[in-house]
Amino acid sequence: MLCAVFVCLSSVVVSAVIADWLICGKCGYENDADGKFCSHCGESLAGAQEISAEQTSEPVPDVISEVAKPEAPLSIEPGVIEAELQEVSEFLKKRNGWVAKLFCENAMALNMLAEDGEQRWERVLKLLSDCEKAVRRTGKACPDCGGTGRLGRKMDSVTTSGTTVEMTLPDAACPRCRGSGRMVGVNALSVIKEQRNAAVKDYALLRTSRRWVSVGRAWVPPEYDRKLGIRQTCILKRTTGAMCEACLGLGRSGCTACNGTGAVKCDEEGCEDGIIVKQVAGLGGDGDQAWRKEHVMRSKCPACGGKGLQACPDCVGRASVACETCGGTGMRVICRKCDGQGFATCRKCAGSGRYRDRECASCRGEGVAICSTCLGDGRATDKKRN
Numbered sequence: 001m002l003c004a005v006f007v008c009l010s011s012v013v014v015s016a017v018i019a020d021w022l023i024c025g026k027c028g029y030e031n032d033a034d035g036k037f038c039s040h041c042g043e044s045l046a047g048a049q050e051i052s053a054e055q056t057s058e059p060v061p062d063v064i065s066e067v068a069k070p071e072a073p074l075s076i077e078p079g080v081i082e083a084e085l086q087e088v089s090e091f092l093k094k095r096n097g098w099v100a101k102l103f104c105e106n107a108m109a110l111n112m113l114a115e116d117g118e119q120r121w122e123r124v125l126k127l128l129s130d131c132e133k134a135v136r137r138t139g140k141a142c143p144d145c146g147g148t149g150r151l152g153r154k155m156d157s158v159t160t161s162g163t164t165v166e167m168t169l170p171d172a173a174c175p176r177c178r179g180s181g182r183m184v185g186v187n188a189l190s191v192i193k194e195q196r197n198a199a200v201k202d203y204a205l206l207r208t209s210r211r212w213v214s215v216g217r218a219w220v221p222p223e224y225d226r227k228l229g230i231r232q233t234c235i236l237k238r239t240t241g242a243m244c245e246a247c248l249g250l251g252r253s254g255c256t257a258c259n260g261t262g263a264v265k266c267d268e269e270g271c272e273d274g275i276i277v278k279q280v281a282g283l284g285g286d287g288d289q290a291w292r293k294e295h296v297m298r299s300k301c302p303a304c305g306g307k308g309l310q311a312c313p314d315c316v317g318r319a320s321v322a323c324e325t326c327g328g329t330g331m332r333v334i335c336r337k338c339d340g341q342g343f344a345t346c347r348k349c350a351g352s353g354r355y356r357d358r359e360c361a362s363c364r365g366e367g368v369a370i371c372s373t374c375l376g377d378g379r380a381t382d383k384k385r386n
């Protein structure tokens with residue numbers, strides 16, 4: 001990361017040292033400007049905000065008598081992050097996706113302040129994607145097989161007279177849930193909100209009972225309280241606080257038209273669960289009921305191929321719809337004032353970290369101050385859409 005801004009001697013050196021960089025839209029990591037992909041999470045940097053020296057730094061005095069040398073920033077111990085990841089796995093096992101996700105986002109934030117963070121990165125992102133799947137899915141039992149995954153399977157069979165009849169094969173994998181017993185539907189936003197609110201309460205209670213301290217939406221162990229620098233604080237806030245409030249950071253939520261399944265009933269005329277039933281009248285003609293029943297013609301609906309369902313027009317079969325507020329990114333737009341960093345150059349020392357031959361009291365030598373617009377999370381506030 002490019003944190004060398006505050007140790008420079010003159011404006012000439014400053015512009016050389018602060019190379020341009022790109023803030024990853026997904027994880028908030030500061031990447032070198034020449035990278036195409038985020039070196040932390042692998043996200044494409046094509047649309048990322050480019051931050052240049054001219055945009056972010058105010059003029060620095062030519063002569064600063066002494067170079068500010070802040071102590072090496074505190075790094076988070078590996079054991080702390082490993083314990084967080086353990087919590088993620090346990091809450092996933094307990095099918096509490098939201099609490100798992102909150103722990104995972106915190107692990108991701110803390111991992112950015114760890115010296116050995118790189119080697120843990122892939123694991124963190126894999127867990128995060130598991131958590132995201134877990135919170136989106138309904139996990140409801142399949143109504144056809146009652147959650148067993150096994151069911152008599154319906155089959156079409158053509159009789160000698162050319163009529164299609166339906167046969168049932170015993171104990172086959174349930175076609176609706178493909179044998180999993182669970183529906184793969186996506187939760188509607190109202191359900192997601194309810195679940196998250198409950199989880200946030202449980203999660204905060206767990207944190208405070210362990211005496212952890214909140215930094216924006218992140219939590220740190222008590223021994224790190226007030227020991228983190230401004231840049232570190234901003235990294236924690238950026239990683240945990242970029243969420244789009246409208247979709248709770250998921251970007252997509254279950255389509256309400258199809259109940260989050262991606263499919264609606266087939267609208268072909270006469271189609272009932274994929275079968276078109278036609279009464280063949282007049283045949284035989286003696287009025288015998290049992291005889292007539294044999295002459296009811298059942299054929300597979302050509303429109304849905306016998307499934308009885310068609311792709312939901314609202315979500316084009318995707319089961320979920322993109323959030324209108326964030327366009328599906330799950331994140332708020334970057335704060336213009338600080339270009340997404342969460343901090344700006346300290347006004348008192350103009351970024352040098354020194355003021356009148358002493359460490360600048362206002363930034364404690366860091367040369368930066370928390371952005372007054374976004375308060376450190378690097379994101380603009382959503383326009384209220386309630």
Ligand SMILES: [Zn+2]
Nearest residue numbers: 001002003030
């Ligand atoms: Zn940095």
Ligand SMILES: [Zn+2]
Nearest residue numbers: 024027038041
């Ligand atoms: Zn990234």
Ligand SMILES: [Zn+2]
Nearest residue numbers: 142145174177
């Ligand atoms: Zn089923």
Ligand SMILES: [Zn+2]
Nearest residue numbers: 255258312315
């Ligand atoms: Zn739909």
Ligand SMILES: [Zn+2]
Nearest residue numbers: 266271301304
């Ligand atoms: Zn049909």
Ligand SMILES: [Zn+2]
Nearest residue numbers: 244247323326
């Ligand atoms: Zn959104």
Ligand SMILES: [Zn+2]
Nearest residue numbers: 346349360363
């Ligand atoms: Zn300062």
Ligand SMILES: [Zn+2]
Nearest residue numbers: 335338371374
């Ligand atoms: Zn800002």
